Amino acid sequence: MSLAVTFKRRLGAALLSIAGAMAVMSHASHAQADTLDTVKKTGVIRVAVPQDYAPFGSVGSDMELHGYDVEVAKLTAAALHVKLQIVPVTMANKIPFLVTNKVDLVLNLGKNPQRAEVIDFTSPYAPYYTAVFGPQADALPDVAALKGKKIGVVTGSQEDLFITKNAPAGTLFSRYQDNSSAVAAFLSGQTEYLATGNIVGAKLLADNPRKHFAQKLLLIDSPVCAAVRKGDGPMLEAVNTIIAAQKSSGQLDALSRQWLKQPLDAKP
Numbered sequence: 001m002s003l004a005v006t007f008k009r010r011l012g013a014a015l016l017s018i019a020g021a022m023a024v025m026s027h028a029s030h031a032q033a034d035t036l037d038t039v040k041k042t043g044v045i046r047v048a049v050p051q052d053y054a055p056f057g058s059v060g061s062d063m064e065l066h067g068y069d070v071e072v073a074k075l076t077a078a079a080l081h082v083k084l085q086i087v088p089v090t091m092a093n094k095i096p097f098l099v100t101n102k103v104d105l106v107l108n109l110g111k112n113p114q115r116a117e118v119i120d121f122t123s124p125y126a127p128y129y130t131a132v133f134g135p136q137a138d139a140l141p142d143v144a145a146l147k148g149k150k151i152g153v154v155t156g157s158q159e160d161l162f163i164t165k166n167a168p169a170g171t172l173f174s175r176y177q178d179n180s181s182a183v184a185a186f187l188s189g190q191t192e193y194l195a196t197g198n199i200v201g202a203k204l205l206a207d208n209p210r211k212h213f214a215q216k217l218l219l220i221d222s223p224v225c226a227a228v229r230k231g232d233g234p235m236l237e238a239v240n241t242i243i244a245a246q247k248s249s250g251q252l253d254a255l256s257r258q259w260l261k262q263p264l265d266a267k268p
Contacts, residue, residue: 035104036234044083047073048097048106051088052180055199055259056108056126056224059088068259069107072125072226075251076105079242090178091154095119098229105239110158110222120230122239124223125252127265130159132217133186133201134193140216146171152182152191159195162219187211195219199260223265 039045049069050057057067065086077084087103098106099118110128111121132151134140143166150172153160160175174191176182183204186194193216194204205213226243228235246252247264256264 035229035232036238039080039082039104039235042082044085045077045080045105046085046087046103047076048087048089048094048103049073050090050094050108050179052090052178053108053200054203057088068126068255071255071259072107072246072252073105075246076239076242079245080238091157092177095227098227101229104228104235106227107224109225109227110220111225112158112161112222114161115227118230119227120232120236122226122228122236123243124225124265125243125246126224126256126260127262128224129198129221130157130162130195130219131198131201131215132159132163132193132195132219133204133213134216136212136214138192138216140193142217143167143219146193148172149193150174150191151193151195152176152185153195154179154182157195158222159197159219163195199262202261 049065049067051059051065053067055067056069057065060066065088070086073084073086087097089097089103089106094106094109095115095118097103106119108126109115109119109121110130115121132140132146139145143163146163147168147170151163151167152174153163153176155175155177163171164173174182174185176185179196179200182191182194182196183200185191186204187208194201196204198215201215205215226239228239243252253264256262
């Protein structure tokens with residue numbers, strides 16, 4: 001085969017590859033820009049809700065998802081006058097589901113710079129902070145005191161990122177794919193401490209009074225947000241408008257008191 005023929009074939013393959021990549025990018029950009037339009041045309045919004053994070057979202061005895069985020073998803077669909085399709089997710093797959101267009105909206109995310117590079121956050125719709133929980137008798141004045149201690153975290157969570165960055169060398173991490181596994185490991189004594197959200201921690205303390213656990217260390221004040229795909233302006237504006245209306249009407253405050261056992265911070 002001549003060099004000229006080989007060159008032409010390689011050039012043709014390269015051009016096809018570039019054209020294919022540009023077509024994919026164009027399709028992704030178009031799909032991203034048209035999310036709200038697609039939702040309205042199809043009459044369905046796909047909302048990612050945590051399946052293992054009570055009281056925000058967890059599977060009940062009827063094998064259905066229940067919780068604060070389920071109710072927020074229902075309000076959002078009703079405001080858009082479309083049907084709701086709930087998509088159960090874990091911490092590990094909620095952002096990948098969004099960026100690969102498997103869902104239109106993700107609920108229950110804490111805002112941080114790393115995530116903001118790939119997704120856009122709505123205004124907060126629930127109160128939340130993360131903390132370290134452990135034996136009541138233990139002294140844990142700061143993150144530095146975690147040296148030599150075994151702490152459980154959910155991989156990729158706000159608390160995982162924070163402690164990984166700030167804890168001293170010698171901190172013993174046990175990372176889990178979901179919240180249920182992290183809590184189970186803590187309760188069984190596989191870890192000495194658990195880093196999680198205040199609401200999950202409060203339920204943990206209430207359900208296990210004989211364990212003598214306590215909140216030991218506040219980590220991050222991180223109100224709960226929803227998220228849309230990066231640059232998805234119309235969808236972001238629509239969801240923010242819905243959140244503002246739900247705050248103003250008192251609907252979110254009522255849901256917060258019902259499911260989270262605390263009033264909603266109405267500040268945007």
